[in-house]
Amino acid sequence: MLTRVPLRAAIGVATTLFASSLAIVARADDASPWQRDGHSAVRLLAGSRSGAVLLGGIAIQLQQGWKTYWRSPGDSGVPPRFDFSKSDNVEAVTVMWPAPLKFNDGAGGHSIGYHNQIVLPLRIVAKAADKPVTLRAEINYAVCEKLCIPVEASAELGFNSVASTEDANLRAALDTVPKPANIGDPNPLTIRDVKRDGATKVTVDVVTPDAREVNLFVEGPTPDWALPIPAPVKDNPAGVKRFSFELDGLPPGAKPDGAALKFTLVGPDKAYEFNTNLE
DSSP states (O other): OOOOHHHHHHHHHHHHHHHHHHHHHHHOOOOOOOOOSEEEEEEEEEOOOOSEEEEEEEEEEETTTTTEEEEEESSOOOOEEEETOOOBSEEEEEEOOOOOOOEESSSEEEEEEEEEEEEEEEEESSTTTTOEEEEEEEEEEEEHHHHHHEEEEEEEEEEEEESTTTTHHHHHHHHHHHHETTTTOOOOEEEEEEEEETTTHHHHHOOOOSSSSSEEEEESSSTOOOOOOOOOOOSOOOOOOOEEEOEEEEEEEEOOOOEEEEEEEEEEOOEEEEEEEOO
């Protein structure tokens, strides 16, 4: 039997299908296709288009049991590298790093990084706020289980949506980035003091709200400083957790006196970054 559909109803159905297809396209345009290798996948995320400063992200998925590295990899590993120089209408891109984890590197030391999945927020400054923005990224990172495998990927994504479907994911990722703080701030989780202990050792006193584990990481003034991960001291002063590390891993000719150090303090549910000059 042939069923006739009224013209108005047919137009309504067609309009609904067309609108749905536009929504699907808009959703797809907010994230680039996954670039996959054998153990991970990576893609770009675009936040809402508003003004000259945009929020984006690099999303990485990792196979169960595999890990990738933070900007400072720890005792072993390779930090990720990103090149955005082929982007259109982009003045600058700042990668913001969520609080990392510490894990055994399989060689008696510890590495710093992420497992399962992670979104690295991007702060993107457009050259002209009223012109199209296309982010192009050359992404180099390593994924590790017992051995490490280098990964290279290229991704491209335009910032087109007035209200991006990725906004909630990007805001959630931004919330995991350590907040800036000052040494001695009266936060429940804070660094109370940083001091030299002789010529080659540094001690750091941390105040925590409870007995749960906290991790402390330190970076030098430039990426070629490879300072060790601060280790907890067994005998702590009352009310603090003390960490210490040796001034090893300095580049040739560098001196620690007055060096600008960055500490990242990671607790169970909060993380902070502290900057200080070593006296």
